[in-house]
Amino acid sequence: MLKNLFGNRNIERVLLFLLVNGKCYGTQLQSLLNIPLAPVQRALAHLEKHGIIISLREGKKLIYCMNPSWPLHAELELLLKKAYLMLPPDEKKSYCYIQKIPSNCSYHLRAFWKRLLKVKQLDLRSKSRGSIAQTGSAEIMMDLTSSNTVVFQEKGCWYSDEGSNIAFSSAFRWALHAQSNLITLEHLRRGVNHPVFLFNLTANKPNQLVSVDAHLCGEDTYLGNITWDQDQIVFYWRIIGPRKNEELTYYYT
Numbered sequence: 103m104l105k106n107l108f109g110n111r112n113i114e115r116v117l118l119f120l121l122v123n124g125k126c127y128g129t130q131l132q133s134l135l136n137i138p139l140a141p142v143q144r145a146l147a148h149l150e151k152h153g154i155i156i157s158l159r160e161g162k163k164l165i166y167c168m169n170p171s172w173p174l175h176a177e178l179e180l181l182l183k184k185a186y187l188m189l190p191p192d193e194k195k196s197y198c199y200i201q202k203i204p205s206n207c208s209y210h211l212r213a214f215w216k217r218l219l220k221v222k223q224l225d226l227r228s229k230s231r232g233s234i235a236q237t238g239s240a241e242i243m244m245d246l247t248s249s250n251t252v253v254f255q256e257k258g259c260w261y262s263d264e265g266s267n268i269a270f271s272s273a274f275r276w277a278l279h280a281q282s283n284l285i286t287l288e289h290l291r292r293g294v295n296h297p298v299f300l301f302n303l304t305a306n307k308p309n310q311l312v313s314v315d316a317h318l319c320g321e322d323t324y325l326g327n328i329t330w331d332q333d334q335i336v337f338y339w340r341i342i343g344p345r346k347n348e349e350l351t352y353y354y355t
Contacts, residue, residue: 110145110148112135112137112141112142112144112145113145113148113149114185115131115135116131116142116145116146116149116155116166117149117154117178117182118182118185118186118197119131119197120155120166120167120168121168121179121182121183121186121342122186122197122323122325122340122342123197123325123340124167124168124340125165125166125167126165126166126167127163127164127165127166128142128143128146128164131146146166149166150166153169153171153172154168154169154172154178155167155168155169156168156169179347183342183347186323186342187321187342187343187344207283207304207305208280208283210305210307210308210309210311211278211280211283211284211285211304211305211311212278212280214285214305214309214311214328214330214335215250215278215285217330217332217335218252218276218335218354219244219246219252221242221244221254221335221354221355222241222242222244222355223239223240223241223242223354223355224239224240224241224242224256224258224352224353224354224355225237225238225239225352225353225355226238226239226240226258226260226350226351226352226353227350227351227353228260228348228349228350228351229348229349229350230346230347230348230349236260236261236262237260237261238258238259238260238261238270239258239259239261240256240257240258240259240270241256241257241258242254242255242256242354243255243257250277250278250279250280251275251276251277251278252275252276253273253274253275253276253290253294254273254274254275254276255271255273256270256271256272256273256274257269257270257271258270258271272289272290272291273289273290273291274287274288274289274290274300275287275288275289275290275294275297283304283305284302284303284304284314285302285303285304285311286299286301286302286303287300287301287303287326288300300324300326301313301314301324301326302314303326303328309329309330309331310327310328310329310330311327311328311330312326312327312328313325313326313327321343321344322341322342322343322344322346323341323342323343324339324340324341325339325340325341326338326339326340333355334353334354334355335352335353335354335355336351336352336353336354337351337352337353337354338350338351338352339351339352
């Protein structure tokens with residue numbers, strides 16, 4: 103779609119991957135693009151040379167991300183978002199990169215489930231690309247409807263610097279499917295009998311869950327990942343749509 107503009111299909115796909123995921127490394131993209139590593143590395147080197155992306159070390163891996171200081175960063179992001187929204191649904195999902203699922207996935211899911219059932223409080227952070235982040239908090243009332251299903255009733259406030267706090271309430275249903283190595287998350291804004299599916303999550307390594315694929319809700323795409331320890335669960339959401347380009351972070355304690 104943007105090949106004629108960038109002159110290179112690999113550059114287009116690198117940029118779309120970074121739009122959705124925020125960062126990448128070479129072998130990740132090699133797997134996504136299903137091509138030899140060398141063309142991927144050339145695309146990354148070209149983008150870094152011209153200041154469009156930057157690289158940094160995370161352990162032994164060289165990680166790439168968009169350069170927010172590049173003069174046309176905001177304009178490029180808007181262009182990429184529009185291009186992404188025009189992709190066919192199956193191609194949209196291909197930009198959600200899932201690592202290899204470990205053989206002891208079931209053990210990790212059950213450990214997470216045990217921690218999830220201890221949650222009492224929620225702190226939130228919401229940020230739309232190019233805008234100021236908002237924060238909020240909520241109390242959680244938990245309804246364990248079965249040993250493998252729990253509903254979070256969340257009631258709280260979004261805070262603003264002007265002091266005009268906005269009350270909110272929401273309900274989410276978590277379900278553990280041990281045989282499938284999945285945890286399903288649904289929003290209950292339409293009631294318990296008409297849930298809105300959000301994610302299937304699975305463990306890709308200890309203390310981390312990822313969405314199995316991108317969920318398409320109308321024209322919006324939802325991605326998610328979770329990290330957790332004994333102190334808190336951090337749930338990061340990414341929502342891309344015609345009127346959305348949002349990052350949500352839920353801190354459950």
